[in-house]
Amino acid sequence: MKCWYCEEDARACCTFCGRFVCKDHYKPMSSFLAIYVGANNTPKALAVANVIWCGECEPQPEPIAMPELY
């Protein structure tokens, strides 16, 4: 598989969208594995730093309402 940006062999796949990128074109990003409500009704998240991000896709910072599903 080739890099999304150049013709170099890809080294990784974007965590968010699946595009392949080489070592020169990846960007680090944080991601969540899970979010849950813990003790004392406190929301908690299991996060991972420095996951592979292609820099092209746009992970959204807020949930998107989808009322048409109901």
Ligand SMILES: [Zn+2]
């Ligand atoms: Zn991506």
